[in-house]
Every structure is written in C-alpha cells, then in structure tokens.
C-alpha cells in the first residue's frame with residue numbers, strides 16, 4: 429500500500445521553523461516525509477535533517493524517499509528520546525524540531541492496523557507495532573481503569589456504560605476486532621445519541637492514546653526537544669485534539685515565563701528569566717481551502733516557540 433498522507437498546515441509550519449541552510453533539524457514524526465521534504469528543500473549541502481518515527485512502515489518509506497541523501501539520518505525511535513538520539517549521532521544542539529503529533533492517514537487507512545472503526549480488523553492500534561495492543565487493554569483492564577481512560581483521553585460522557593458493556597461482553601468471549609468493539613460501544617450509547625457522530629469515535633481515540641502512551645510521550649518529547657535546541661532554535665508542534673494542544677500551550681507558556689516574584693515585591697528576588705519566546709502568539713489553523721481539501725486538517729493547531737536562553741526552569 430502506498431504511503432498516503434497529506435502534510436497539514438505545511439507552509440506555515442515550515443515558515444515557523446525559519447530553516448537555515450546550514451542548520452540541523454529534527455522531524456520527530458517524519459511519517460511519509462511530507463514536512464521533512466520541505467525542510468530538506470531549504471537546506472544547503474552542509475545542512476542536516478534527522479527523521480524520526482516509531483513506526484517501522486514509516487521508516488521503510490523514509491528510507492526509500494531520503495535514503496540516498498547524505499544530509500539525512502533516519503532513526504526508528506520515539507520522539508521522547510530526542511536527547512539520546514542526538515547524543516548518539518554526535519549532535520550538539522538543534523536549530524529546529526518539528527512534532528506533527530498523532531497518527532498518519534496511512535496508519536488510519538491500513539485497516540489491519542486496527543485504528544479505524546469503519547472496517548473490521550484485529551484491535552491493534554500500536555504505532556510502533558510493538559507492546560500491548562488495544563485488545564489487550566480492552567480485555568485486561570479493570571472497570572475503573574477503563575472508565576478512567578475513556579473519560580480522560582476520550583472525554584467520553586458514557587464511559588461507565590461502555591466499560592460495563594465491555595465487561596459483560598468479554599466475560600462471554602474476548603473482544604478481538606474493531607467492529608466488535610464498535611458494536612459494543614454503540615449498544616452502550618443511549619438510543620437517541622447513536623446517530624450524531626459515530627458513537628465509537630471517542631472510545632477509539634481514548635484507546636489509541638492509552639496504547640501508545642501518547643500524552644506521556646508528548647510531555648517527555650516537549651521537554652527533550654526544547655532542551656536539545658540551541659539558542660535561537662525553534663520547536664514547532666502540530667496537535668489534533670484539545671488534550672495535546674493544552675499541554676503544548678501550557679508548556680510553552682512555562683518556558684516563556686520570566687520573574688515569578690509576588691507582584692508587591694519591589695525588586696525581583698527569584699532571578700528567573702524566560703528561556704523561550706513565542707513565535708506564534710495564537711495557534712495557527714488550516715485555512716478554509718485546506719480544511720475543504722483535507723478534512724483531517726480541521727482540528728490541527730500549530731504552535732511554535734524559540735529558545736532564547738540556555739537555562740530552563
């Protein structure tokens with residue numbers, strides 16, 4: 429299957445990175461290489477690009493696409509490991525990092541990866557193709573853990589009904605496929621609510637986040653990426669739902685915060701200086717045309733922060 433993924437907010441994202449021809453950049457979610465190839469176009473012979481992805485299928489595609497380019501290193505890893513990746517490559521500071529979070533259209537469209545509730549497939553959802561599957565979680569987690577995951581990661585109002593239905597079904601036989609789970613979720617929804625959006629949407633999002641540890645990896649990834657930037661280096665992040673965007677917004681605000689002394693102190697005693705500066709005051713979203721052409725871009729938000737100080741609080 430060909431790698432089909434249209435990079436979102438492409439122009440503004442590359443612009444936010446202000447690529448220098450001789451700079452060193454890291455694309456932590458290189459996927460099909462859409463954003464990476466635009467970074468590469470702006471690099472001269474002395475520039476360098478590190479393409480990271482945790483999915484072996486993406487690594488295969490990246491090797492085919494960029495394998496012959498001596499400026500590119502392709503690394504199968506998690507972006508939560510950026511400091512280790514750069515150290516291993518002997519790189520001392522990055523000029524820019526891009527994180528375009530979440531799953532690719534390719535992963536969603538490969539039925540056998542088990543991300544979609546539209547086609548029947550094993551209930552998998554692992555981006556890295558290793559570790560515990562969604563089926564493992566659905567069949568093994570306690571009622572309380574299921575409710576927590578569905579509520580926290582899916583913001584699912586009917587989490588308890590769904591967890592109860594899962595418990596009932598798995599007592600009879602293990603839940604192993606995407607459509608089996610989608611039907612269970614549907615049956616747990618109030619009849620009047622079954623026809624708005626697909627009832628399984630939030631459950632599938634929640635399980636995907638849990639299977640891939642997405643919020644924990646993002647938290648580690650943000651800190652590791654920012655710590656790996658040189659002064660003047662930039663971190664651009666594209667997110668697709670509010671849980672991720674909130675984390676990025678708060679982390680960037682924290683880096684950009686200066687003195688935290690109480691307002692009535694006549695002089696600063698904390699000595700804290702901002703270590704970052706926001707390049708985009710507000711998140712950038714896909715324009716109307718892009719949203720029409722690529723519905724996946726509708727929920728995308730781009731934020732960017734520049735490192736201005738080597739001390740990070």
Ligand SMILES: C[S@@+](CC[C@H](N)C(=O)[O-])C[C@H]1O[C@@H](n2cnc3c(N)ncnc32)[C@H](O)[C@@H]1O
Pocket residue numbers: 433434435436456457458459460461462463464480481482483486505506507508528529530531532533555645646
């Ligand atoms: C939205 S796609 C990125 C697409 C890419 N920007 C392009 O233009 O083709 C996200 C990619 O990031 C990868 N990914 C998601 N979380 C990751 C993580 N924590 N570490 C490494 N790769 C990750 C996924 O496997 C997927 O290939």
